[in-house]
Amino acid sequence: MVFKPEYSWEFLSADEIQNKTVRALRNHVHHTLDVSPYYKELLSDFNPNAVQSIDDFMKLPLTEKSDVGSQAYNFNGVENRHIVETVVTSGSTGTPLAFSMTSNDLDRLAFNEALSFNGAGIKADDRVQILVSLDRLFIAGMAYYRGSILLGANTMRLGVLPEEMHRYYFELLKPTVLVGVPSFLNKLAIDLGKKGFDVKTLNVKKLVCIGESLRNQNMELNTLAESLECLWGAQVYSTYASTEMSVSYCDCEARCGGHAHPELIYTEIIDDNGNVVPDGTVGELVVTPLGVEGMPLIRFRTGDITFKMSEQCACGRNSIRVGPILGRKSQMIKLKGTTVYPSTITSVLDTIEDLTDYAIIIEGDDTLSDRVSIHVATHPSKVERISNELRAVARVNFPILVSNTTTIQSFRKNSRKKNRVIDWRRR
Ligand SMILES: [Zn+2]
Missing domain, CATH: 3.40.50.12780 (ANL, N-terminal domain)
Structure with a gap:
């Protein structure tokens, strides 16, 4: 050819x-x-x-x-x-x-x-x-x-x-x-x-x-x-x-x-x-x-x-x-009248130095608003910067939880990909 x-x-x-x-x-x-x-x-x-x-x-x-x-x-x-x-x-x-x-x-x-x-x-x-x-x-x-x-x-x-x-x-x-x-x-x-x-x-x-x-x-x-x-x-x-x-x-x-x-x-x-x-x-x-x-x-x-x-x-x-x-489409996050796509969050987190791993957990049990928590494997001193940068881009205050790589990996079960976005809304 x-x-x-x-x-x-x-x-x-x-x-x-x-x-x-x-x-x-x-x-x-x-x-x-x-x-x-x-x-x-x-x-x-x-x-x-x-x-x-x-x-x-x-x-x-x-x-x-x-x-x-x-x-x-x-x-x-x-x-x-x-x-x-x-x-x-x-x-x-x-x-x-x-x-x-x-x-x-x-x-x-x-x-x-x-x-x-x-x-x-x-x-x-x-x-x-x-x-x-x-x-x-x-x-x-x-x-x-x-x-x-x-x-x-x-x-x-x-x-x-x-x-x-x-x-x-x-x-x-x-x-x-x-x-x-x-x-x-x-x-x-x-x-x-x-x-x-x-x-x-x-x-x-x-x-x-x-x-x-x-x-x-x-x-x-x-x-x-x-x-x-x-x-x-x-x-x-x-x-x-x-x-x-x-x-x-x-x-x-x-x-x-x-x-x-x-x-x-x-x-x-x-x-x-x-x-x-x-x-x-x-x-x-x-x-x-x-x-x-x-x-x-x-x-x-x-x-x-x-x-x-x-x-x-x-x-x-x-x-x-x-x-x-x-x-x-299935990952669109509804938050109190606004919508955010996980890619908006990942595009910020991917640029944070010394962030070894992270997971965005999406939960929700009604049609009005979802719940999002962000688990980060990093030093606690980084949390404020992460929070400020996310608020600047997504205009939302997300809970940032300092975690470790073992815990974050456990969220992924047997997934072949290193998924950053873990959606529990449809379990
Ligand atoms: Zn062109």
Whole structure:
């Protein structure tokens, strides 16, 4: 497979993208109804030729995460012998879900990531170190690896190592781009700094950040992103993806929202009633991944809260962009008439030095107001600063409880992820 970014639709005019999208959606519905047992039954009376416009497509029902979770086998679009890789969702919002992928799905994933990296200005002569897990059934590390290889960059599969080993491989291999979780990259820079090593001297140019937002709703860098840029002397780029969508929305060099790749995904933002909302209005991201063979989906509700921007980007692309993920719909915290997303809290806590670990516990037994307590493994003298910074950003006084790493880890039970947000409202 050779990377041909010119195959992408992103520089076509908005009208051309729309026309191609309608055709792609119609073909997608045709294909999905042909192969997916779930959709064959759900839409048995629906004629895919009726999709002649975006409005026609939006008459189709939404697909809930719970629909897929309860009967994943029913979503398979191919016979078992065509499945070449199985990945599993992280399970951060429920039972982990197995996703089946064909060889073409893996090529599609590589094309997507190569497009994303290309948009972020990463070139074939870059040296890309991937600092996320490449095993344990995760899709992300594998996707970045394939995309970076397809782009032609010198790609290094480090995963997550002890900090001294990262330092050794930084100095030995001189990366120009790091791909990783922002709070991890932040902590790595701080910890190496304490040992007398300034990561700025590495001259890393770009940090491609996954799993946590870098901006607030006004598209300003949050405190975590500012800290990263200061510590590394590098530019931060946000990339957002999920197993189910098998596509990433990634910042381009203009860094004003994650571009969708319109030939690979159709993007909607909906309100609580399922109605599509206009640009800039916050709502739930709904995706229809295009060209997927293993498990094709129609109008899948991601549960992630963001907004979209459709006007042409400063980079010249006409593909729509999504803003930062402001939170998960299910994690929205209601506090005495206001709402706060946990990401607002984590974006503050992730920048506090000497905070070894923390957990945000959300409880609630009525529909009016939730209860939040923040458990921090740090010196008691840090509490006032944490409290002040949280109040400045979220305009709420949160109880801060000094704890230790053992107690905080015990909140997580057997979770594979080091969850910072522990939601006990739905136990
Ligand atoms: Zn752009």
